[in-house]
Amino acid sequence: MKMLWILAMKELRDGFRNRWVAAAIIVLGILALTLSVLGSAPTGSVRVSELDISVVSLASLSVYLIPLIALMLSFDAMVGEFERGTMMLLLTYPVTRWQIIMGKFLGHVLILSIAIVVGYGGAVVVLTLVTDSSTEGWPAYAMMMASSLVLGAVFIALGYLVSVLVRERATAIGAAIGLWLVFVVLYDLLLFGALTMDKDQLIGQQLFSMLMLVSPTDTYRVLNLSSFQGVSEAAGIAGVASEAGLSGALLISVMMLWVIAPLMATLLVFQRREL
Amino acid sequence: MTVTCSTNQPVVSLDAVSKRYGSETVVSAVDFKIQSGECVVLVGHNGAGKTTLMKLMLGLTRPTSGKVNVFGSNPALASAVAQHKTLGYLPESVAFYDAMTGREVIAFYARLKGVSNSDCEHLLESVGLAEAARRRVGTYSKGMRQRLGLAQAMLGNPQLLFLDEPTTGLDPGLRHQFYELIDALHKQGVTSLISSHALSEVEARANRFIIMKAGVMIASGTLDELYLQAALPVRLKVSVTPGQAYSIAGRLGGGLNIDQINNEKLQLSCFNADKMMLIRRISDLGDVIRDLQIIPPGLDEVYSHFMNGERS
Numbered sequence: 001m002k003m004l005w006i007l008a009m010k011e012l013r014d015g016f017r018n019r020w021v022a023a024a025i026i027v028l029g030i031l032a033l034t035l036s037v038l039g040s041a042p043t044g045s046v047r048v049s050e051l052d053i054s055v056v057s058l059a060s061l062s063v064y065l066i067p068l069i070a071l072m073l074s075f076d077a078m079v080g081e082f083e084r085g086t087m088m089l090l091l092t093y094p095v096t097r098w099q100i101i102m103g104k105f106l107g108h109v110l111i112l113s114i115a116i117v118v119g120y121g122g123a124v125v126v127l128t129l130v131t132d133s134s135t136e137g138w139p140a141y142a143m144m145m146a147s148s149l150v151l152g153a154v155f156i157a158l159g160y161l162v163s164v165l166v167r168e169r170a171t172a173i174g175a176a177i178g179l180w181l182v183f184v185v186l187y188d189l190l191l192f193g194a195l196t197m198d199k200d201q202l203i204g205q206q207l208f209s210m211l212m213l214v215s216p217t218d219t220y221r222v223l224n225l226s227s228f229q230g231v232s233e234a235a236g237i238a239g240v241a242s243e244a245g246l247s248g249a250l251l252i253s254v255m256m257l258w259v260i261a262p263l264m265a266t267l268l269v270f271q272r273r274e275l
Numbered sequence: 276m277t278v279t280c281s282t283n284q285p286v287v288s289l290d291a292v293s294k295r296y297g298s299e300t301v302v303s304a305v306d307f308k309i310q311s312g313e314c315v316v317l318v319g320h321n322g323a324g325k326t327t328l329m330k331l332m333l334g335l336t337r338p339t340s341g342k343v344n345v346f347g348s349n350p351a352l353a354s355a356v357a358q359h360k361t362l363g364y365l366p367e368s369v370a371f372y373d374a375m376t377g378r379e380v381i382a383f384y385a386r387l388k389g390v391s392n393s394d395c396e397h398l399l400e401s402v403g404l405a406e407a408a409r410r411r412v413g414t415y416s417k418g419m420r421q422r423l424g425l426a427q428a429m430l431g432n433p434q435l436l437f438l439d440e441p442t443t444g445l446d447p448g449l450r451h452q453f454y455e456l457i458d459a460l461h462k463q464g465v466t467s468l469i470s471s472h473a474l475s476e477v478e479a480r481a482n483r484f485i486i487m488k489a490g491v492m493i494a495s496g497t498l499d500e501l502y503l504q505a506a507l508p509v510r511l512k513v514s515v516t517p518g519q520a521y522s523i524a525g526r527l528g529g530g531l532n533i534d535q536i537n538n539e540k541l542q543l544s545c546f547n548a549d550k551m552m553l554i555r556r557i558s559d560l561g562d563v564i565r566d567l568q569i570i571p572p573g574l575d576e577v578y579s580h581f582m583n584g585e586r587s
Contacts, residue, residue, distance in 0.1 A: 006386045017374055085370035089427070092333050093387040094359040274336040 003095050007103025008110060015073075015111040024069050024111070028119025031065065032058055036127045051124065051137025052231045055144045058120065059224035062148045063217050067155040067180055069115070073108045074159025075176040078270065079169050088275045097270050105156060105263065112152040120145050140228035147223050150255045154216045155179075157262035164269045187215045209246055216258040223251040284347065286311050286435055286466045287332055292341035294327055294490075301327045303490045304341070309468060314461050316477045317470040318578065319487035325470040326367055328487070329437050332468070333364055345435070360388055363433035367440045367470075369424035373413030377404050377423055380412055381430070388431040398426045401456070403449070417444040425453065429460075436460065436467040442476065454480060474578040486581045494581050498574075505580045507572035508532070508544040513557060514566040515539055523563060527556055 015021045036054040081087035090100065124141055162175040191211055195203060203211075212218045226232050227248050285308035294302040302324040309315050317325045330336045331343050334350030343350060346358050371380050381395045399408050402422040407415065412423065421444045428436060438457075442450045457467065457480060471477050474484065484501060486494040494504055515523050517539040524533060524541060535542035545553050550569070557564055572580075 003387065006383070010383055013379075014372075014374065084373075085366065085368070086372060088330075088335060088366055089364065089369065089371075091335055092359055092362065092364040093384065094356055095387060096353050096356050098353075275330065 003099045004103045004106055007095070007100060008107035011104055011107025012110050015107070020073065021111055021114055024115035025119045025122075027065070027069070028115055029122050031061060032120045032123030033126060035061065036123055050127070051141050052228070052233075054124070054127070055137070055140045055224060055228075055231050059144055059148075059221060062144070062151065063221055064184055066112075066116075066148050066152045067184055067217065070108075070112060070152040070155035071159045071176040071180055073111060074156040075163055075172045076169060077104050077108070077160055078163035078266070079166055079172045080163075082275070083169055091275065098267055101160065101263065101267055101270060105153075105160070108156045109149070109153055112156070113149055116145055116148050116152070120148070140224075140231045143227060144224050147220055147252075147255070150252070150259065151216065151220045154255060154258040154262075155183075157259050157266070160266040161262040161269075164266045164273070183215055183217050188218065191218075212246065213251075213254050216255055219251050219254050219258075222246055223248060223255070284311075285309055285344075286313075286346060287468070288342075288344045289328075289331075290342040290344070292328075292331060292338045292343055294324075294331060294336065295339045301490050302331070302338075305487075305490075305492045307485055307492065307495060309466060311466055312461075312464045313482045314457070314467045314469070314480055315483045315485060316474075316481040317468060317485050317487060318472065318474050318477075319470075320472055320582065322489075323487040324490040325487055326439055327490075329364070329439055329468070329470065333362075333437060360431060361434040362437070363428035363430065363435070364437045365421075365424045365428040365439060365441055367443075369420055371412045371420065371423065374411060376409055376411055377415070377419075378408040380423060381408075381426055384427045385430055390431045394430070398429055401429075402426045403452075418446065418449065421445055422449065425456070429456075432463075434465060436465060436469075438467065438469045440470055440472070442471075450476075474574045478574050486578070488582060501577055501581075502572065503547075505572070505577045506546065507576055507580055509547055509550050509572065510534070510570040511543045511545070511550075511553065511557070512566075512568040512570065513541040513543065513564060515541065516563045516565065519563050523560060526560065527553075 032054070035057040036050065078087075081090065087100075091097070095103075120141075124138075158179055159176055162179060163172050166172045166175060195208075212222050224231065226246070287309040289305050289307050292302060292305045293300065305324075305328065307315075317328065319325050327336070331338055332345055332350060334343075334345075334352070334355055337351045345355070346361070348355050348358070350358075372383075375383070377399065378395070381399060382392065385392065385395050396405070399405050402425050404419065404422055404426065407419060412420070415423065421441070425438075425441065428438065442453055445453060457469075461467065461480070469477060469481070478498060481498075483497055484495065485492060486501075494501060496504065513523075520536055520538055520541050524531065524536060532544045533541065534544055543553065554567070554569070557567060
C-alpha cells in the first residue's frame with residue numbers, strides 16, 4: 001500500500017508540475033459555470049430546479065470531455081516509460097508490476113478527482129451563492145460528479161491498455177483518439193441510426209437496455225439522466241430507465257466492470273512484457 | 276528483509292543460460308557464478324550480450340533456456356521483488372523523468388527503497404550533484420545523468436551492484452572518483468558486476484573477468500588465468516654491443532623467434548614456458564649483452580587475442 005501511495009504521489013506531482021491539474025480544473029470549472037448560468041435562465045415556472053438542469057447539460061457534455069481528459073492523462077503512462085527507458089530502472093526497485101499499474105491509476109484518478117471536485121464543485125458553490133437556489137438538486141449533482149469520476153476511471157484504465165499494447169507513443173495517441181471516437185461518437189451514432197431505420201421495432205426494450213450497457217458512456221448517461229426524478233423530468237426522459245429495467249446499482253456495477261477489466265488486461269500484458 | 280549469504284553460496288549463478296529474441300540468439304549457454312564480495316567485470320564489444328545478461332540477472336527478461344539464480348531465487352519471479360532492496364542497478368545510458376529535479380528523482384527512488392532523505396543529500400554530494408540538485412534533470416549533461424544514475428544505484432547500501440558501462444560520459448577526474456567509490460564499496464563486502472568494453476580501465480579493480488563475444492562466454496578467470504589461457508608470447512628486447520646483433524642471433528641458435536633485428540638491438544619473442552631458458556642463454560653470452568628488457572603481453576593484447584581468435 002505504501003508503494004502504491006509513493007507511485008501515486010509521483011503521478012499527482014507530475015500532474016501539478018505540467019499544469020495538467022490546473023488545465024483540467026479550468027476547463028471543467030468554466031464548462032460547469034457557463035452551463036449552469038445559461039441553464040438557469042429558461043427554467044421559468046416549470047417545477048425543475050436550476051441544478052437539475054445543470055446536471056442534464058453537464059452530464060451530456062461530460063460524456064465528451066471526461067473521457068478525453070482521462071485518455072490524455074493515461075495514453076502515455078506505460079509506453080512513455082518504456083520508450084524513455086525509465087520503466088526498466090523502476091522495475092529494478094522493490095515494486096511489483098501490479099503496484100506500478102495501480103499506483104499510476106491511483107495517481108491519475110486523484111488528478112481527475114481534484115479537477116472534478118474543484119471544477120464542478122466550485123461551479124455549483126458559485127452558482128448557489130449567486131442565485132441562492134435551493135439545495136434539493138444537490139444529491140443529483142453529487143451523483144453526477146461521482147459518476148463522472150467513474151467514467152474518467154474507465155477511460156484511464158482503457159488508456160493504460162492502449163498504452164501497454166503499443167510500441168510507440170505516436171501509436172498510443174492515435175489509438176486513444178480512436179477509442180474516444182468509438183465510445184463517445186461512433187457507437188451512439190450507429191445506435192441512433194439503427195433505431196431510426198428500425199421501422200419494425202426489431203430492437204426491443206430488452207435489447208436496447210443491453211446496448212446501453214455495452215458502452216460505458218451510455219451507461220453513464222442513463223445513470224445520470226434517470227436516477228433522480230427532477231433530472232429525468234428536466235431531460236424529458238422520465239421513467240425511461242426504470243422501464244428499461246436498468247437500476248442504478250446495475251449501471252454502476254457495469255461501469256465498475258469497465259474499470260476493472262481493462263486494468264486486469266493491462267496487468268496481464270505488462271506481466272508478460274520483457275524489457 | 277536482509278539477505279545473508281554464506282561464502283560458499285554464490286550470490287549470482289547462471290546455468291546454461293540462453294536468450295533468443297525471435298531467431299536471433301543474444302546469449303548462448305552462459306555459465307558462471309559470482310561469489311559474495313567479488314567484483315566481476317563483464318567485457319565485450321557492443322552487442323556481445325552484456326546488457327542482456329544483466330537484464331536476465333535483474334529479472335527484467337526471462338531466459339529462453341537455462342537457469343538464473345540471484346540471492347538463491349529466480350529473479351524473474353514476482354516474489355524476488357523484495358530482494359530489489361539490496362540491489363543497485365545503473366543501466367547503460369540511464370534515463371530519468373526529465374521534468375523532475377535531480378533531488379526529486381533521488382527522493383522518489385529513495386522512497387521506493389525506504390531510504391531516508393538525509394542519505395539522499397549525502398549521496399548527491401558524493402557524486403558532485405549537490406549544486407545541480409535543484410535543476411531539472413532534462414537540463415543535465417550526459418556526465419551529470421550518469422552521476423545521478425550512480426547515486427540512485429548506491430541508494431540503500433546495496434549488497435549487489437549491477438553497473439552497465441558505468442564510466443561512459445565521465446571525465447577522467449570523475450572516472451577516478453568513481454573507481455574510488457567502487458573500491459570503498461568493495462571493501463565493505465559489496466558484490467559487484469561491472470560491464471565494460473575496455474579491459475585496461477577496470478583491470479586493477481576486478482577479481483575476475485568474463486569475456487563475452489557475440490553472446491558466447493569465450494573466457495573467464497582472473498587476470499593471471501587469462502594470460503595463461505591466451506598463451507601470448509613474451510617479448511624480449513636485447514641491447515648488445517654495436518655490430519654484434521647478427522652474430523649473437525647466430526650464437527643463440529636455431530628455433531629463435533626474431534621479430535626485429537638491427538645493428539645493436541634484437542627483439543625476440545617466446546612462449547612464457549620457454550622464457551627462463553632463453554633468458555639464461557642470453558645472460559650466458561656475457562658482456563656483449565648490455566641490457567635486457569622483458570615485455571609481458573599487455574591487457575589489450577590479451578583482450579584482442581580473445582576477441583579475434585576462436586574460442587580457446
